[in-house]
Each structure stands twice: as structure tokens, then as C-alpha cells.
Amino acid sequence: MRTLIAPGRHRAxxxxxxxxxxxxxxAIFVVPLVxxxxxxxxxxxxxxxxxxxxxxxxxxxxxxxxxxDLMDLGRYFLNxxxxxxxxxxxxxxxxxxxxxxxxxxxxxLGKGILGMMLLTLMMPAAVLLVPTYLTISDLGLLxxxxxxxxxGAANAFTVFLLKRFFDQLPAxxxxxxxxxxxxxFTLLWRIVLPLSRPILAVVSIFAVVAAWKDFIWxxxxxxxxxxxxxSVALQRFAPDTPVNLLLAGLVLSSVxxxxxxxxxxxxxxxxxxxxxxxx
Amino acid sequence: xxxxVAENLAAYGFLSAxxxxxxxxSWYPIARGAVLGFQQVDFVTDPAWxxxxxxxxxxxxxxxxTAWRNTLLFTALALxxxxxxxxxxxxxxxxxxxxxxxxxLIVYLPVMLPPVVAALIWKWMYDPGxxxxxxALRGLGLEGAAWLDSADTSMLSLVIVAxxxxxxTATLIYLAxxxxxxxxxxxxxxxxxxxxxxxxxxxxxxxxxxxxxxxxLLQVVATMQVxxxxxxxxxxxxxxxxxxxxxxxxxxxxxxxxxxxxxxLSLLLLLVLGAFTALYLRVTRKADA
Numbered sequence: 001m002r003t004l005i006a007p008g009r010h011r012a013x014x015x016x017x018x019x020x021x022x023x024x025x026x027a028i029f030v031v032p033l034v035x036x037x038x039x040x041x042x043x044x045x046x047x048x049x050x051x052x053x054x055x056x057x058x059x060x061x062x063x064x065x066x067x068x069d070l071m072d073l074g075r076y077f078l079n080x081x082x083x084x085x086x087x088x089x090x091x092x093x094x095x096x097x098x099x100x101x102x103x104x105x106x107x108x109l110g111k112g113i114l115g116m117m118l119l120t121l122m123m124p125a126a127v128l129l130v131p132t133y134l135t136i137s138d139l140g141l142l143x144x145x146x147x148x149x150x151x152g153a154a155n156a157f158t159v160f161l162l163k164r165f166f167d168q169l170p171a172x173x174x175x176x177x178x179x180x181x182x183x184x185f186t187l188l189w190r191i192v193l194p195l196s197r198p199i200l201a202v203v204s205i206f207a208v209v210a211a212w213k214d215f216i217w218x219x220x221x222x223x224x225x226x227x228x229x230x231s232v233a234l235q236r237f238a239p240d241t242p243v244n245l246l247l248a249g250l251v252l253s254s255v256x257x258x259x260x261x262x263x264x265x266x267x268x269x270x271x272x273x274x275x276x277x278x279x
Numbered sequence: 280x281x282x283x284v285a286e287n288l289a290a291y292g293f294l295s296a297x298x299x300x301x302x303x304x305s306w307y308p309i310a311r312g313a314v315l316g317f318q319q320v321d322f323v324t325d326p327a328w329x330x331x332x333x334x335x336x337x338x339x340x341x342x343x344x345t346a347w348r349n350t351l352l353f354t355a356l357a358l359x360x361x362x363x364x365x366x367x368x369x370x371x372x373x374x375x376x377x378x379x380x381x382x383x384l385i386v387y388l389p390v391m392l393p394p395v396v397a398a399l400i401w402k403w404m405y406d407p408g409x410x411x412x413x414x415a416l417r418g419l420g421l422e423g424a425a426w427l428d429s430a431d432t433s434m435l436s437l438v439i440v441a442x443x444x445x446x447x448t449a450t451l452i453y454l455a456x457x458x459x460x461x462x463x464x465x466x467x468x469x470x471x472x473x474x475x476x477x478x479x480x481x482x483x484x485x486x487x488x489x490x491x492x493x494x495x496l497l498q499v500v501a502t503m504q505v506x507x508x509x510x511x512x513x514x515x516x517x518x519x520x521x522x523x524x525x526x527x528x529x530x531x532x533x534x535x536x537x538x539x540x541x542x543x544l545s546l547l548l549l550l551v552l553g554a555f556t557a558l559y560l561r562v563t564r565k566a567d568a
Contacts, residue, residue: 002462098297107290120305126504131308154300184289231395
């Protein structure tokens with residue numbers, strides 16, 4: 001397709017531009033990550049050397065295992081998984097029926113409820129920090145992952161995305177199932193959910209990624225070190241951990257998200273343009 | 280009629296869990312936040328109404344002005360980097376016909392990193408001695424910088440991290456927008472004798488105006504609430520050069536247990552961000568209709 005510059009013209013210029021872009025973007029986005037992975041395998045003394053070595057002179061891949069043990073990463077992985085899976089499950093369990101009700105059952109006051117939900121998107125997160133924290137504290141949910149699960153369920157953007165998708169489902173299919181005697185729950189479970197796989201995939205990935213990346217809420221909720229998530233624990237360990245071990249810990253804690261991205265790339269990128277903005 | 284009643288009952292059954300979650304974790308805190316700003320709240324005594332006292336305490340705090348100045352500096356720098364760079368990057372990537380999948384992959388890779396991980400990685404890359412950044416600069420024959428250790432460059436350093444970590448999102452959204460521009464517009468402009476820059480300004484920019492505006496507003500609202508980078512990388516230093524509004528708010532609430540003053544600061548932040556958010560809603564609603 002025709003873009004800013006007509007294809008085929010300036011052929012030499014194109015290849016120079018392509019080469020420059022490739023080198024620059026690789027240097028900016030790939031090199032730092034590779035550098036961290038390699039540096040974690042240098043002994044502490046070598047890591048402090050100026051100028052630094054590119055490849056480790058002494059390979060000590062054992063730092064990864066050492067970091068895992070020293071920082072007790074297994075525990076923090078488990079805590080983070082509990083938070084992320086819980087946020088995902090509770091968000092779907094709460095928001096899917098809500099969006100279905102708003103979209104297909106159109107209850108009295110439905111529009112007002114959706115409006116009130118969308119209103120919460122207008123609130124900058126920072127503004128709700130203190131009152132939400134105090135509410136969580138009043139409910140006795142500090143140091144309890146349930147706080148993050150329920151907080152994640154109150155996600156107006158998810159409700160909005162799901163509702164918009166449900167709105168487009170063919171009415172005839174739903175009506176036919178109704179005539180066959182399906183109740184609302186059967187309708188949702190047997191007809192709507194199987195038809196909604198694409199949007200469910202997008203919403204699921206966003207929920208898990210957001211929960212895994214979140215920092216400020218886990219920081220506020222989990223003051224008990226034994227319950228903290230990876231992000232909170234890593235920043236707590238950072239000042240007193242030998243750099244090579246810290247770097248190894250950082251690499252290890254990034255692996256699940258990078259892996260998820262590589263596997264579900266298509267869904268992640270589709271989700272980017274799904275609800276946020278139209279072209 | 281009976282069906283309507285049954286459907287309403289079913290609907291509210293389906294909605295009940297969501298209504299509870301929103302009521303407890305969104306609607307109630309919104310209302311509570313408005314009240315808290317005028318109360319004295321700690322965990323020791325019962326909340327007491329104090330009127331404007333919290334605001335007066337804030338205005339008397341020399342860090343208050345510093346925090347706003349720093350936040351505005353961060354937002355301004357983030358707009359230059361985080362808004363302009365992804366757009367230009369998307370324009371360039373849209374012209375390239377090779378390695379498309381690779382470029383998409385690598386610009387989005389940092390977005391998947393937890394922000395704390397990105398911040399800690401960069402903290403180490405900024406190390407004036409063995410850090411990758413100064414090593415690269417010295418390799419190019421340039422002098423390294425003190426990055427996080429100097430009040431002159433600390434904020435810039437934080438903006439670089441935030442941009443590196445987040446620019447993938449904006450770039451890919453712009454890229455999608457660019458791909459929907461009809462090619463004949465460029466063709467026609469070229470026939471009229473418009474050079475590359477004029478085509479960029481008179482075709483590309485107007486055609487993506489809506490996406491540009493939406494992301495601009497989102498970016499302002501997001502960057503004014505910057506917290507993780509200063510909290511993890513500098514703790515507000517050196518010389519308070521990276522104390523942001525949210526970091527100050529966090530200190531009031533969770534170091535001094537002064538939730539009232541923290542809430543007063545929230546309300547001021549809301550006042551500033553409300554204008555941008557309202558504008559954002561207007562723009563997107565108009566586009567939806």
C-alpha cells in the first residue's frame with residue numbers, strides 16, 4: 001500500500017534507512033535485556049569492573065540458582081501467581097455476568113449503572129489511593145490477596161469491552177436458545193461465552209499482565225514481607241543484594257511475562273487496539 | 280410483562296457482584312476521598328473535621344511547590360519523548376517493508392516487564408562507572424553523565440526509563456492508525472508537489488489527529504501520576520529533584536500517617552487532571568457517536 005514515501009523510489013536510501021532503524025532499535029530495546037542476562041552470569045568482582053566486559057570472562061550461570069535461593073524467589077513467584085490468577089478469575093466471574101446483563105437484559109437503570117461505572121475511569125488512580133487504602137484497611141483486608149482480587153473486579157474498562165462485544169452478538173441465536181427453553185444462566189454459559197472467546201482472551205491477558213506489573217497496590221496492601229509480590233519484594237531486596245544476584249532475580253521475574261507475550265503476541269497486540277482508540 | 284420482570288431479576292442477579300465491588304472499591308472511595316481532604320485522619324484518633332487546615336499545611340510545605348515543579352517537568356519531558364518519539368517511530372516503521380514483525384516485537388517487549396524490574400535494570404545501567412550507558416557514551420568518545428546522581432539530570436533519567444518502558448504501546452497504536460490512511464491522499468499530495476515533510480504535516484498528522492489527541496490526553500493524565508520510577512530509583516533525591524506529587528502524597532499518607540493532608544493533595548491533583556480527563560471523555564465520546 002502507498003505510504004508517505006512512494007515504494008520503489010530511493011532504493012538505496014531505503015536500505016540505508018532499514019539498516020539504521022534495525023541497528024538503532026535493536027541497540028535500544030534488545031541490547032539492554034541481553035546485557036542484563038549476560039551480566040547476571042558474571043562474578044560480582046567482574047561486574048564492578050570499568051570498562052565492563054561484554055561476555056563474562058568467568059561464566060557463573062549458577063548465580064541464577066543462587067539468586068533464587070537467596071531471595072526466596074519461589075515464595076514471591078507463588079504470591080504473585082496467587083494475585084494474578086485471582087484477579088483474573090474474580091474479574092471474569094464478576095464482570096462477565098455484569099456486562100451480559102447490561103448488554104442483553106437491559107435492566108431498568110442499566111444505562112445509569114454503566115454510566116456510574118464508566119465514571120470511575122475518569123478518576124485518576126492516584127486520587128483514590130488514600131480512600132481506597134483506608135477502605136481496604138477498614139474491611140480488614142490488609143495483607144490479604146482478596147483485596148487485590150476485588151479491587152481488580154471493579155474494572156469499568158473490562159465491563160465496557162465485554163459489553164461492547166456482547167452487543168454485537170446475533171440476537172437470533174440467543175432468541176432461538178431462549179425458545180428452546182434455556183434460562184439466562186445457560187444462555188450465558190453455553191451460547192454467549194463460547195461465542196466470545198476472542199474478547200475473553202484479550203480481557204484475560206490484560207488482567208493477568210496488569211496484575212503482574214502492578215506495583216503500588218501490592219506495595220500498599222502487603223506490608224507483611226511473606227505475602228509480598230515479586231515487584232514489591234525485589235525493590236525491598238535491591239539495596240542490600242549483590243548486583244549480579246539482583247540482576248539474575250530481575251531476569252527470572254521477567255520470564256513469565258515475556259513468555260506470555262511471545263505465546264499470545266497476536267492477542268496482546270489485538271487487545272491494544274480493541275478498546276482503547278479507534279484508527 | 281412477566282418476562283420483563285424475570286429479566287430484570289436475572290439482570291440484577293448477574294449485576295450484584297459487580298455492584299458490590301464497584302460500590303465498595305470505587306464509588307464509596309470517590310465520595311470518601313472528597314470528605315477526607317477536610318478531615319484529620321490517622322489510625323490513632325477518630326477523624327475530626329478541620330476545614331481547610333490540610334490545604335494550609337500543604338501550601339506551607341516547601342516540598343509542595345517542588346513536587347509540582349518536578350511533576351510538570353516530568354510531564355513536559357515525557358511529552359517531548361513519550362509523545363513525539365513514538366509517533367515518528369511509527370511513521371518510520373510504517374515506511375519499512377522488512378522485519379515488520381521483529382520491530383513490533385522488540386518495541387513492545389519492555390512493556391511486558393514489570394515497571395519495578397525496568398526501573399531496577401535502568402538504575403544499574405545508569406551507574407556512572409560500569410553502567411552500560413556511560414560505557415556506550417565513552418565508546419563513542421563522549422563524556423558520561425552522572426544521570427541519577429545529579430539534580431540536573433535525575434528527572435531526565437527517569438523520563439528516559441519511563442519512555443523506554445512504555446513507548447511500545449503508543450507506537451503500535453499509531454502504527455495501526457497510520458495503516459488506515461488511504462494511499463491516494465499521499466499520491467495526490469505528491470502530484471501537487473508536496474515534499475515528504477509537507478506530506479507528513481498535511482496528510483499524516485491530520486489523518487491521525489484523533490489518535491494523537493487521545494494519546495496526548497492519556498499521556499498527560501498518566502505522567503502526572505508518576506510514582507514507581509522515582510520511588511524505586513531515586514526515592515525523591517538527589518536534593519529533592521525527583522519528589523513528584525504522588526511521591527509527596529505517598530509520604531504524607533504512609534510515612535506520616537497523615538491521610539487527611541494526603542487526601543487534600545489528591546483533591547488538588549484531581550482538580551488539575553479533571554480538566555484533561557473531561558477533555559478526553561469529550562473527544563472519545565464525540566468519536567463514538
